[in-house]
Amino acid sequence: MxxxxxxxxxxxxxxYGLQGWWPIxxxxxxxxxxxxxxxxxxxxxxIGAILTQNTAWTxxxxxxxxxxxxxCVDAEQILATSxxxxxxxxxxxxxxxxxxxYLVNIAWFYKQLNGKTPTREELLAVKGVGNETADSIMLxxxxxxxxxxxxxxxxxxxxxxxxxxxxxxxxxxxLFEKNLPKDVKLFQEYHAxxxxxxxxxxxxx
DNA sequence: AGCCAGGCTACCG
DNA sequence: CGGTAGCATGGC
Numbered sequence: 001m002x003x004x005x006x007x008x009x010x011x012x013x014x015x016y017g018l019q020g021w022w023p024i025x026x027x028x029x030x031x032x033x034x035x036x037x038x039x040x041x042x043x044x045x046x047i048g049a050i051l052t053q054n055t056a057w058t059x060x061x062x063x064x065x066x067x068x069x070x071x072c073v074d075a076e077q078i079l080a081t082s083x084x085x086x087x088x089x090x091x092x093x094x095x096x097x098x099x100x101x102y103l104v105n106i107a108w109f110y111k112q113l114n115g116k117t118p119t120r121e122e123l124l125a126v127k128g129v130g131n132e133t134a135d136s137i138m139l140x141x142x143x144x145x146x147x148x149x150x151x152x153x154x155x156x157x158x159x160x161x162x163x164x165x166x167x168x169x170x171x172x173x174x175l176f177e178k179n180l181p182k183d184v185k186l187f188q189e190y191h192a193x194x195x196x197x198x199x200x201x202x203x204x205x
Numbered sequence: 206a207g208c209c210a211g212g213c214t215a216c217c218g
Numbered sequence: 219c220g221g222t223a224g225c226a227t228g229g230c
Contacts, residue, residue: 052211052212053212054213054225054226055226055227056210056211058210058228059228059229063227091226092228095213096225098213098214098224099225099226127213130214131212131213132213150211151212168220
């Protein structure tokens with residue numbers, strides 16, 4: 001018999017279908033997992049992961065478009081641009097003072113990687129990158145099998161009675177990873193489905 | 206007119 | 219360690 005974590009995945013998949021995350025240039029590439037296709041797209045995923053911290057994705061889209069207009073969906077360009085300009089561009093995403101610093105930090109980090117794939121620990125050492133952002137970057141920018149735990153995930157698992165809600169980030173992450181095959185596509189779709197479910201169901205359901 | 210959104214850091218006990 | 223204030227915009 002299947003475990004509850006895998007059952008939940010199949011239930012969500014049945015409900016919502018394949019999601020095809022992460023959106024690039026506002027587009028969800030359903031049933032195509034060859035993204036990101038180049039460094040520009042990879043870096044777009046990374047800045048999106050930072051900008052979406054506690055922020056609605058629609059606001060992030062606007063911020064990324066503003067950054068695109070000033071050629072700053074690019075690590076070198078961010079480092080060559082004044083913080084004031086970046087701050088203005090990402091204003092719609094909120095927390096713009098913090099996030100400007102975070103973007104500069106990740107730009108330095110990305111540049112020194114010189115094309116290498118970072119470890120999760122290296123990402124966590126960047127100020128502005130916490131557990132969820134690190135896992136989002138690993139899973140969607142680098143296609144590494146790290147399961148993402150977010151507010152929707154905790155809420156859904158609590159509602160399903162699979163956790164109490166008091167577990168740590170790490171504990172919930174491990175719960176998923178030990179009950180699922182270590183499959184990047186599966187991890188990508190599962191998190192996307194959880195977000196879809198979270199968006200469609202109000203806080204009080 | 207609040208409350209919420211794909212969190213993180215700093216600081217407290 | 220766990221708990222929480224502060225950060226900020228836009229949509230409903």
